[in-house]
Amino acid sequence: MSLVNFSGQNVVEFTITGFDHLPYHKLMGTVILLAYCLALLGSTTNICVISTDRRLHRPMYLLICNLALVDIMFSTSASTTMISVLLAGDKTISYHSCLSRVYIYHLGDITECLALSLMALDRTVAISEPLRYATILTNQRVFLLIVFSWLLGICLMGTLVSFADQLPYCQPVIKYIFCDYAAIIRAACVDPEPYWVLSSTGALWLLGGQFPLILFSYGKLVFTVLRLPSTEKGGRTFRTVISHFIPVVCYYAPKLVSVLLTRVGVRLNLTERNALLIISTLVPPLINPTVYCLQSKEIRCAVLRVLRRNLL
Numbered sequence: 001m002s003l004v005n006f007s008g009q010n011v012v013e014f015t016i017t018g019f020d021h022l023p024y025h026k027l028m029g030t031v032i033l034l035a036y037c038l039a040l041l042g043s044t045t046n047i048c049v050i051s052t053d054r055r056l057h058r059p060m061y062l063l064i065c066n067l068a069l070v071d072i073m074f075s076t077s078a079s080t081t082m083i084s085v086l087l088a089g090d091k092t093i094s095y096h097s098c099l100s101r102v103y104i105y106h107l108g109d110i111t112e113c114l115a116l117s118l119m120a121l122d123r124t125v126a127i128s129e130p131l132r133y134a135t136i137l138t139n140q141r142v143f144l145l146i147v148f149s150w151l152l153g154i155c156l157m158g159t160l161v162s163f164a165d166q167l168p169y170c171q172p173v174i175k176y177i178f179c180d181y182a183a184i185i186r187a188a189c190v191d192p193e194p195y196w197v198l199s200s201t202g203a204l205w206l207l208g209g210q211f212p213l214i215l216f217s218y219g220k221l222v223f224t225v226l227r228l229p230s231t232e233k234g235g236r237t238f239r240t241v242i243s244h245f246i247p248v249v250c251y252y253a254p255k256l257v258s259v260l261l262t263r264v265g266v267r268l269n270l271t272e273r274n275a276l277l278i279i280s281t282l283v284p285p286l287i288n289p290t291v292y293c294l295q296s297k298e299i300r301c302a303v304l305r306v307l308r309r310n311l312l
Helices: 025-052 059-087 095-128 139-165 181-187 193-226 232-263 270-295 297-311
Strands: 013-016 092-094
Touching: 013 095, 025 059, 025 270, 025 297, 059 095, 059 139, 059 270, 059 297, 092 095, 095 139, 095 181, 095 193, 095 232, 139 181, 139 193, 181 193, 193 232, 232 270, 270 297
Parallel strands: none
Antiparallel strands: 013 092
C-alpha cells in the first residue's frame, strides 16, 4: 500500500525510527533503563514513606509526594518506548497506544510544571510568612491545589490529543524516539503550522508564565534569607532554597536551550532534538527524589526507620 493512502483510520501502528542512525543501541538502552529504574525507585520510595508516616502528612510533603507521582508518569510514558526500541528491538507501537502515550507524556509535562510552581509557592509562604504558614497553606488547601493542577492538565491534554486523533496520517513512521505531540503531527499529511498554535500557547504559558513566576518566588526567598541574621538557621534556610531550585533548573533548562537556540536562528538536527528530549524526560525524575530525600531530614529519618525495621 502506498504511504499516501494511509489515514488516521487505517494506520494501525507507527514505527519509531529516531534511533536508527545511532550506534550502540544496547548501551544506550541500558543507560536509559538504569536511569529509569533509579528514578522509579526514588519516586516510589518518597511516595511510600510520605503516605505511610503520619508525621509527614504536611503541605510540603504532600507536594513532594505529588511531584514523585508526576515523575513516575512522565518518565514511564517515554522511557518504556525507548527501552523497548533499544533493548527489545521492537520499533512498532499501535496507533491508540501511541496516542495514549502522547496524552500521558504531555499531561506529566504540564503537571510537573504546576507541581514545581506549587512547591515554589509553599517555600515562599514558609520562609516569608513563617508564623502564618499553617493557616495559609493547610493540607486541605494544598490538596485542592493539586487536584486543580491535575484537572487543568487533563482538560488541556484532552483538547490537544482530540485534535491529533482527527488528523489523516500519510505515513506510519515517527522520526523521533517516542510518541509526543510534535512527532505525530509531523507524521500527519497536513500542514503542521496551524496545529502548533495550541501547543505553542501551552509552551509559552510554561516558559513565559510559570517560569518567571517561579524565578520571582525564589528570588524573593533569596532576598528574605539574605536579610536574616547570619546564623546557622539562615544558612540552613538558604541551602533549602538552593536545593528546591535544582529541580526547577533540571526541568526548564532543556526547554530554554531549545527555545533560545531556535530564536537565534540555530536549527537543531534530529539527533540534537532527540538528545534534548531524553535529557528533559529522564533527568528531572532522576534528580527530584534524590534532592528532596537528601534535603529533607524527616524523609531521611523515615527511610532509615523503615530500613532498620526490615533488616532487624
